[in-house]
Amino acid sequence: MSVLDALFQPTGVAVLGASNNPDKAGYYVVKNLRDMGYPGEIYPVNLRESQIQGLASYPNLVAIPGMCQLLVLIMPAEAIYSVMADLAARMEQQGDIKVIVCAASGFAELENEEGFRRQECLLETARHWGIRVVGPNCIGVIDQENKVNTTFVDNGLPLHAPTGEQAPGVPSTQELRPLGISLVSQSGSVAAMLLMLTASLPQPVMLRKFCSIGNMADVDFIDILEHYEQDEGTKVIGIYLEGYSQGRKLAETLGRITVTKPVVVLKVGRSEAGAKAAASHTGSLAGSYAVYEAALRQKGATLVHSMRELVYTLLAFACLPLPPGRNSFIMTQTGGMGIFATDETGKYPQINLANLTSEGEARLRSAMPPMATWGRAVGYADISVAASVKQHAAAVEIALNDAAIDNLVFLTVLPSFISQEELGIAWAHLLAPAHPSGKPVYMVILAGGYVKQVRRFLESQGLLTFEMPEDAVTALAHMLGYAEYRRGL
Amino acid sequence: MSVLDALFQPTGVAVLGASNNPDKAGYYVVKNLRDMGYPGEIYPVNLRESQIQGLASYPNLVAIPGMCQLLVLIMPAEAIYSVMADLAARMEQQGDIKVIVCAASGFAELENEEGFRRQECLLETARHWGIRVVGPNCIGVIDQENKVNTTFVDNGLPLHAPTGEQAPGVPSTQELRPLGISLVSQSGSVAAMLLMLTASLPQPVMLRKFCSIGNMADVDFIDILEHYEQDEGTKVIGIYLEGYSQGRKLAETLGRITVTKPVVVLKVGRSEAGAKAAASHTGSLAGSYAVYEAALRQKGATLVHSMRELVYTLLAFACLPLPPGRNSFIMTQTGGMGIFATDETGKYPQINLANLTSEGEARLRSAMPPMATWGRAVGYADISVAASVKQHAAAVEIALNDAAIDNLVFLTVLPSFISQEELGIAWAHLLAPAHPSGKPVYMVILAGGYVKQVRRFLESQGLLTFEMPEDAVTALAHMLGYAEYRRGL
Numbered sequence: 001m002s003v004l005d006a007l008f009q010p011t012g013v014a015v016l017g018a019s020n021n022p023d024k025a026g027y028y029v030v031k032n033l034r035d036m037g038y039p040g041e042i043y044p045v046n047l048r049e050s051q052i053q054g055l056a057s058y059p060n061l062v063a064i065p066g067m068c069q070l071l072v073l074i075m076p077a078e079a080i081y082s083v084m085a086d087l088a089a090r091m092e093q094q095g096d097i098k099v100i101v102c103a104a105s106g107f108a109e110l111e112n113e114e115g116f117r118r119q120e121c122l123l124e125t126a127r128h129w130g131i132r133v134v135g136p137n138c139i140g141v142i143d144q145e146n147k148v149n150t151t152f153v154d155n156g157l158p159l160h161a162p163t164g165e166q167a168p169g170v171p172s173t174q175e176l177r178p179l180g181i182s183l184v185s186q187s188g189s190v191a192a193m194l195l196m197l198t199a200s201l202p203q204p205v206m207l208r209k210f211c212s213i214g215n216m217a218d219v220d221f222i223d224i225l226e227h228y229e230q231d232e233g234t235k236v237i238g239i240y241l242e243g244y245s246q247g248r249k250l251a252e253t254l255g256r257i258t259v260t261k262p263v264v265v266l267k268v269g270r271s272e273a274g275a276k277a278a279a280s281h282t283g284s285l286a287g288s289y290a291v292y293e294a295a296l297r298q299k300g301a302t303l304v305h306s307m308r309e310l311v312y313t314l315l316a317f318a319c320l321p322l323p324p325g326r327n328s329f330i331m332t333q334t335g336g337m338g339i340f341a342t343d344e345t346g347k348y349p350q351i352n353l354a355n356l357t358s359e360g361e362a363r364l365r366s367a368m369p370p371m372a373t374w375g376r377a378v379g380y381a382d383i384s385v386a387a388s389v390k391q392h393a394a395a396v397e398i399a400l401n402d403a404a405i406d407n408l409v410f411l412t413v414l415p416s417f418i419s420q421e422e423l424g425i426a427w428a429h430l431l432a433p434a435h436p437s438g439k440p441v442y443m444v445i446l447a448g449g450y451v452k453q454v455r456r457f458l459e460s461q462g463l464l465t466f467e468m469p470e471d472a473v474t475a476l477a478h479m480l481g482y483a484e485y486r487r488g489l
Numbered sequence: 490m491s492v493l494d495a496l497f498q499p500t501g502v503a504v505l506g507a508s509n510n511p512d513k514a515g516y517y518v519v520k521n522l523r524d525m526g527y528p529g530e531i532y533p534v535n536l537r538e539s540q541i542q543g544l545a546s547y548p549n550l551v552a553i554p555g556m557c558q559l560l561v562l563i564m565p566a567e568a569i570y571s572v573m574a575d576l577a578a579r580m581e582q583q584g585d586i587k588v589i590v591c592a593a594s595g596f597a598e599l600e601n602e603e604g605f606r607r608q609e610c611l612l613e614t615a616r617h618w619g620i621r622v623v624g625p626n627c628i629g630v631i632d633q634e635n636k637v638n639t640t641f642v643d644n645g646l647p648l649h650a651p652t653g654e655q656a657p658g659v660p661s662t663q664e665l666r667p668l669g670i671s672l673v674s675q676s677g678s679v680a681a682m683l684l685m686l687t688a689s690l691p692q693p694v695m696l697r698k699f700c701s702i703g704n705m706a707d708v709d710f711i712d713i714l715e716h717y718e719q720d721e722g723t724k725v726i727g728i729y730l731e732g733y734s735q736g737r738k739l740a741e742t743l744g745r746i747t748v749t750k751p752v753v754v755l756k757v758g759r760s761e762a763g764a765k766a767a768a769s770h771t772g773s774l775a776g777s778y779a780v781y782e783a784a785l786r787q788k789g790a791t792l793v794h795s796m797r798e799l800v801y802t803l804l805a806f807a808c809l810p811l812p813p814g815r816n817s818f819i820m821t822q823t824g825g826m827g828i829f830a831t832d833e834t835g836k837y838p839q840i841n842l843a844n845l846t847s848e849g850e851a852r853l854r855s856a857m858p859p860m861a862t863w864g865r866a867v868g869y870a871d872i873s874v875a876a877s878v879k880q881h882a883a884a885v886e887i888a889l890n891d892a893a894i895d896n897l898v899f900l901t902v903l904p905s906f907i908s909q910e911e912l913g914i915a916w917a918h919l920l921a922p923a924h925p926s927g928k929p930v931y932m933v934i935l936a937g938g939y940v941k942q943v944r945r946f947l948e949s950q951g952l953l954t955f956e957m958p959e960d961a962v963t964a965l966a967h968m969l970g971y972a973e974y975r976r977g978l
Contacts, residue, residue, distance in 0.1 A: 190825030191933045199937060200939065235896075268828045336679030337676075342760070379762070413678040417641070
């Protein structure tokens, strides 16, 4: 067991700066650890309080009675000197702390003398005692399996997976889907935002492992990526990257991981203004975006250009099978958005629009409404607004079973006269579990809150739905790019 | 009063194909007219039923007892011949019908002989009696002021504006904001989607006027745009465009309108595949995208590239003042998304990032938390995750009152320890009504459902909030582009 394992599966967690006041971040660290169901001991440390949220609290690190491997620092940065003195005292007596998550900010990212001095004090003590440091200026870790959560993010949802019996039928929004997505982020707020976004999907998603590494004073991208590489439950990895001094080593690590697991990267610093802003954040040089882009692409990483694209691309890799080939078909109940999706495919040379076989077209002819049209544009069929639930399902079935087609994008603006429940059941019957045809279906169900019921139902069955046509087409392009990379190895 | 006025303010509406069955589109046309609060007579026409949703129903057009200016056709297309015979009989006796909304599909868009024949029958009868036709293959019109709604879209919300006293404080989601946005769309499903999307915003928005023109057998873009041009309540116009044979006339009309009202256009057919798909839809040739683009830009129209961009750009024009100049500042509480937003500005040459005056920087210094940073990248300040509600408000106030700044993009990933209610009140106090500084603030409040409370509160005060950084930066770029066009006139 490596020292870093104590980050994701610690025996005992101390929270220095724990609070009873919901206006303080230190309140949420304790609350989230408990809400997550962390099975070990939680030791709040607070000078003035004897109890924190009903738990016994301790005035300093030395006073903690039991074994404690992980220390979360969420006090004001100026206290770092006395805290490190206490830490040294504890290590002399107990020698138990293995990892520090320094969630506090006010360190090297300030780019002033005092900030550097604080960070050096933290590192010096940690180095002396063989303790690894995550941060400073981060929000720490979440581990779904080991029920650890050191963040102070309140995304309005319980952070643990549901336990016990699940009610039949459409699940409640409170059930989180564990999909094997793990994330590492250089920005705490981006990491927090990703937690909020995944919790706000029609059927909320829980990340498997999550680490916000902030200033990377010690633990960095390579450490976390190697941990995710070893973790069997991690199926796909997401990275938010500002800049990293060991570019070559990062590329090598990614090259090794992408042989078996897709890695999706959101790299900022594309424009000159953005690069300067990045340098002012975690103190990292953003480096030339073009250089990063070329190196990451060469190593099989998938580059995305927004948080939305990051979320939907991670979901696609987690939920859909890798496509067997490039031939793609756009089947739509909505003319307008079908055309828009077709337009979007023009951006990606890896998408090859292809027609159904003549047998497939004959099947469409006998099953679709009379105003359905196809054959006028390559790889495109419009089953028309008149399509019933049965015809929605038949359209998907026909395209999936057509030998000429490897990928299906399906779009519908659900009319009010179609039952969302019936449609969900028909599609789930066809596609769950896990796309038996081996061909991915990119299901776009439009629009807004009106279609939440059917999206939630399908997602609760392990299927993926997209909010917008561009979300689906971009994910298709990324899946094709990665599949081709894998075949080329 | 022009004949077309009877489309948006008819005396009496007949619904041919009205139904008591919620699985039929004809059910929703009657329901929406009633839910909208249409003040005139509604005449359902149905062969078999004597009552439709509690209203007296008539077996055919001739049997309708009162004055009826608007006729909605939502029956199967093959019935068009007998319906036109009935129409002729009614016109001979009553001569009252002025406009037909043909919501049925199965006409020229089929591109077969039968489809053309049906459309010709419809047009011939209409022409003979001086009746204007909207569609076929459309979803008709909505008029918020005159309480008309011929669509069969159920977006899960009441479609009329709230009446009577409003409760103080945060309003319910049921209240729709009328913002003076009018839309014309060549696709019924895109139009329906836009209704669903605007109804799903944190504080739902109602379109002022809405027309889905489908096949444009008669009434076309020019007719509707001229109506919106004359309508004082229409402040901004949105267009979904596939293709239109009278390109020159469209450009001229837009050139006249954009002198006083912004027009935002989503044009599909950018790629070859998309153009072919468009041609197969409403039968229109998409034409060269580049030619459209150049012509529309020259006439001051704003081109957008997705439905999301269309929605947020329309909202920006409707809610924000036109910027007094190009100097823009990015103020962020989140390093990561602040950098991302800065990156995005690099795409738009019209955005000029500029620093605060030294007085402004001095004010920041005294008001912001110690870990706040600025001055390292032009036009960029990070007030840090430590910023309180008061500091969030002060940051906006300082930038807005700085003489060097014309536009402000503000981003925050709301931490759990900040009160959404307090923040909403502080900002509303500063910015409502209608941005008194005359400078637009692009407020990005991240992320997902967690921040709905503060977004809903601000929007209920007439302010605009964005979901994602790219939504805000793109809207800023479009506002700057249009403001420059207007200054150049």
